Amino acid sequence: MGAILLLWLALAGVQVTAQPAQHIQASLYAQSEAPKPGEKTRLAIRMIPEQGWHGYWINPGDSGLSVDAEWHLPEGVHAGPLEHPAPALLELAGLASYVHEGAFSLLADLEIDDSIVPGTSLPISVDLSWLACSDALCVPERATLQLALTTGDGAASPEHRSLFSAAEAALPSVAAQGSLRAADSRWSFVISGAEGLDANRALLFPQESGWFEAGARQHVTRQPDGTIKVEVAAAGPAPAAPFAGVMADGHRSVAITNVKLDLAENPLAIAESESAPDAAAPAESIPAAMASPDPATPTTGDMPALWVALAGAVLGGLLLNLMPCVFPILSLKALSLTKAGVDRRAAKVEGIAYFAGSVATTFALGAILVSARLLGHDIGWSFQLQNPHIILLLMLLSLAIALNLAGLFEIRGISIAHRAMAAPGWPGAFGTGALAALIATPCSGPFMGVALGAALVLPAPEALTVFAGLGIGMALPFLAIAFIPALQRLLPKPGAWMETFRRMLALPMLLTTIGLAWVLGRQSGVDGLSLGLLLSALAGVGLWWAGLRQNRGRSAGAALLPVAAALLLAVGLDLPRPALAAPSNADANVEPFSEERLAELQTEGQPVFVDMTADWCLVCQVNQRVAIDRPDTRAAFEKGGVVTLVGDWTQGDPAITRFLASRGRNSIPYYLFVTPSGEVRELPQILTSDLLVRQTISSSGPSY
Template sequence: MAQTLPTTIHFRRLIVFVTALLALCMALPALANNIAAELRVEGPVAPGKTVTMAIAMEPAPTWHGYWSNPGDAGFGMSFDWTMPDGFVAGEPEYPVPEPLLIGPLMNHVYEGPYAILVPLTVPADAKPGSTIPISLDANWLACTDEICVPEKGHFEATIEIAQASALPTQSEAFAQWRAALPAPMLEKGRYAIVDGKLRMAIPIAATATVAGPHLFPASDGISQYAVPQAFSRNGDWLIIETAAVDGAKAGAKFDAVLRVDHEGNGLAVTLEPGEVPAAGSAIGGVSDLGGESLAWLVLAAFVGGLILNVMPCVFPILSLKALSLARANREGAHVEALAYTAGVLVAVLALGAVLLGLRAVGEEIGWAFQLQEPATVILLLVLAAAITANLLGFYEMILPGIAGAKGGGAFLTGLLAAFVATPCTGPFMAAAMGAALLLPVSHAMLLFAALGLGLASPFLAIGFIPALRRALPKPGAWMVRFRHIMAVPMALTAMALAWLAWRVGGLPLLVLGLGAALAVIALLVLAGRRQRRGSAATVPVLAAMALALLAGGASAAMEPAAPRVEAGLDAIPFSPVALAEARASGKPVFAYFTADWCVTCKVNEASAIDRDATRAAFEKAGVVVIRGDWTRRDPTITRYLEEHGAAGVPLYAWYAPGNDAELLPQVLTVGMLSERAASSPK
């Protein structure tokens, strides 16, 4: 019985998948693969010899496919061959790609028809006159400048075994495809890495024509892609200078393809560590990120961080900011501002570094990954409860070490503000954070820093502009009453985190979180009594901290709660098959991606999505609603978000019948959704 249930589930999934494929085959032409593919065999082959197979690809207008090393984004084709024993498929051979710069990302692509050639070696004991069936399951990515769609195909062909004397000459199509491959260079090139610069020398005769060159490394880890490539001539050497990947060292050889002209001609070269001659006469290249694209992303990250100060997801911590603003109306405000900014930057950069590190080892996570972990939710719940107790005057904050120095409180406030605020994505920020997940580490960390500066910029302005400080109320007795009032939104934050604990881990996690929060508050009340008597309160405070960490550790070992079905608009849970079936139905589709910890998502759902007017408009137009819940980590949803340039939620996509996704703003209205439903073709 233990094996029957999984088998049944797999069988049902297979039936759903087959049904989805049949629906796709009968759907509108626009729902077919955006890159048409065909498997072809050049001709009969003699026993013990090699025949060439071709996967001929033809992108639709505005679409492109990818080289084996796609560059900063995308991926090449994957191959899963099925053939008899003794038949061996060799390494795929790709034609010379084209560089495609989209914003700050350099991609290696094909925008017109192309073919990937694969040599197939036939065993020597193959019988002449026999016909051998083979099949291929392939996956590839098709993209425009705005959207990417994973595609796949199943191909079948036959291999005819013939006598050597009966073999035909090569076909014209295969001759053209072979001509598009880079010509192999027998002589090796050289490279060296000096002060972060990658310098390469490729032996090319001084009389050879080189126009519009570009170098495509065959693998990651040596050269940054979206940076300028400077080309020059020094005798019979072509010198290339560009930026190396952070931490790269010259040691192993690497392969690359050099495009030598705009006609698609290229050379396949292997480069080994060695002395590289000095640069000579300059030659024009094609790859130039320029500072403008990166500058725009930095600006977008900064503006996105600034907007976070007024986004709904940051409202719970406005109490802390308000108190800091009031305290800043005195001498030394610039120290408070700098300390707060330092706290924000440390938190944002740390989150960014952890995110990039986890993605580098294969984890499919996105922005706000920390709130998908039960331990983080429990620690934040306990922290919110502790801050509420502090605002109510039960105890005074005890700051250890450097945090107790001047500005230490502002530093911790900045840490907390960034940690709670950054899970949300708002206008401008979504594109910047989406790009940060694909850029080189140095550029990504620059975007994270810009986001932090944007979040902290109001405090910096108040700290260094006296006129702004003078506009604030002067310190006085009102601050005590204000502090007690501000305990209310912080208590509401703790309640929201308790609800999130229930959503993430069910009743066991909720009980653990509430129990830990109550115990920590009891210890802090005890600390407050000791403080009022003039006694040391360090022991109960340290005990409270240890208890919070213990609760966080215990929560990490708990089983996640079962997914809950939302009432809402009778939405279908997101999956690629569900989305494909919905689009194949010919009805408009509204796909929205949310999370229980995303306040912006919940505000949009309450104010625009889960409304009677929206329901009525959707029912009249026959809109299919698909809901992706990203409260817990979901690699499938993460991939969908990345394909649409988003690093986190909310994300709203509208599919008109026969059209690709239209991404909607991150702040929705009933009118916006109703108008799209009313304008959808019947």
């Protein structure tokens, strides 16, 4: 059953990670739908951002990524580079970027070989990737655009004439030339052919980085001979490539080519450029909105940071063994090693197999998450639990484990009953390790938040190492018991009490089943919960029948047909997805989370408590009851004027996923406290009422 569920998780991961609505919509057009062989036609990629969002120019400046195009063209068809309109300068949070504000069009030449006969079908496809940013957030986005052209007479399409006319007009006119000198660590550009520009508003935009900082102040003056002179502090020695760029005043723009470089007045620049031509090229920066606020957040290729993240994952996995859904499995598996007949070699085999099953499961879940993120999807840890089908499957699985622990039936090989676990061999131990890791995925706790958040910034191999570390932590206790006889001797001696203990452990598994049923009801409403209970009853009857047949010494195969039917229905039926209820109206200062609302409250100087939660998150629900929803906490929040913004991740929300990513996280719970002065304090994953009250008092000052 563990293997079946893992396969379904992989399939469900595809469903859950469906591409969210993009912040910049892209579309592809052809100037002629019947391009003529031996000639060129134009292609236009139209980019339309949402209000408040922008894309990036060829050189993004201090941060950002330009549009990247990978063309898929028939033989004999070639596409030229993308041509951008002039950019604008955007300065935000100490960073300066070259951006496209508002809708913009990118043009490219499409050349058709004259060997292609008229009437030939030309399927055109392009894979685009770009970075869409607002003032607070950056999101990598992708799209695949397609056109179906047929070679013909090259006549322009009348319906697209205005689009291409406007796009051509927005391109810089290729009319300017220039000369460049270096003196006193400053560049001096003299540009001719730019007579139509307003020198008071014009700025120079280099096509390649390394000439000067994007935010450097430019001194622009109109010379008596009509040329424009631009003086700006150099970022370092001259880059190896010749200067090319654009000068724009917000209305008109010119492309600058044929720039003559004169370094005679600055011998130091010559020596530097010859000895270290790449010294001035700045490292490609991460967009500010995507960077973690924590300076300790690991960066790409940072091996010490990888070890810190791995240690956090291992410690977090160790703590998961204390969860009520995992502890019964680990306890019985450990006690099975005390039974007579289990020699040291068999114990080691089972320990390694349990270890392998746990690590394989967390590695597989991590691989799905990392792969989806590389494809541009916004998901985080426990992404599968945002799908009600997965909750229903886990609910049936927890019920089966509870009935198994209660002695209602036995399953040979991968049963967690102590008789099956005592049998030599590795399949049962591997399945048990996989089962424990799988059923622990709703949980998060100390050390896990930062560790799993590292997957956002570490390269894929290192990120997968962190996810494997989570499985290692979960498996370490049993592995230690399996390999260290002294630990085995500390365990209670086997006896009749083990059967009673086994039945007692059915209780936390039944509580887990009830908790999952509650989550299913929250995700799918009364109809979904009713269906889940019906399927649970069907599976329960099948397992009871299987137990009866086993007690009579008969095969249980036929009795498992109702169980198989329940699983198939759980996978195949269309479960309702009602809108989640808004936060409780019991407190007028509790609102749904949005980045816009958070920024608005910060501007107003309002203290804010950000609560990122989900119904399936056990730690979140515990924190809600023992810390957040307490009379003293509510009284402190009311007196301090604290507004609580609740981000509900139960069914998945790309906006919440992106916000967590911008904070270097991909799991919950996650809590922030914003003071009236705008200071953002990150709170631990385990909350207490005293902690929240102290945060409120310390941020409110003497007036509290």
